[in-house]
Amino acid sequence: MRRTLHPLFVMLASLTHQELARQIAYLKKENEILRARLPERIHTTKAERKKLLKAGRKIGP
Numbered sequence: 332m333r334r335t336l337h338p339l340f341v342m343l344a345s346l347t348h349q350e351l352a353r354q355i356a357y358l359k360k361e362n363e364i365l366r367a368r369l370p371e372r373i374h375t376t377k378a379e380r381k382k383l384l385k386a387g388r389k390i391g392p
Contacts, residue, residue: 375383
């Protein structure tokens with residue numbers, strides 16, 4: 332039974348990976364467009380920097 336399900340799980344994992352890759356590509360393009368509309372420099376508050384650091388720890392090494 333395990334051998335028959337393995338290809339299915341591999342296919343599902345691959346599709347999930349492809350979908351995530353498409354979402355990332357979309358978000359990169361969206362960021363590129365939005366950044367073009369922003370001024371040269373953006374100032375963040377201490378609280379905003381703290382939130383960014385906390386979120387970044389979850390995706391960093």
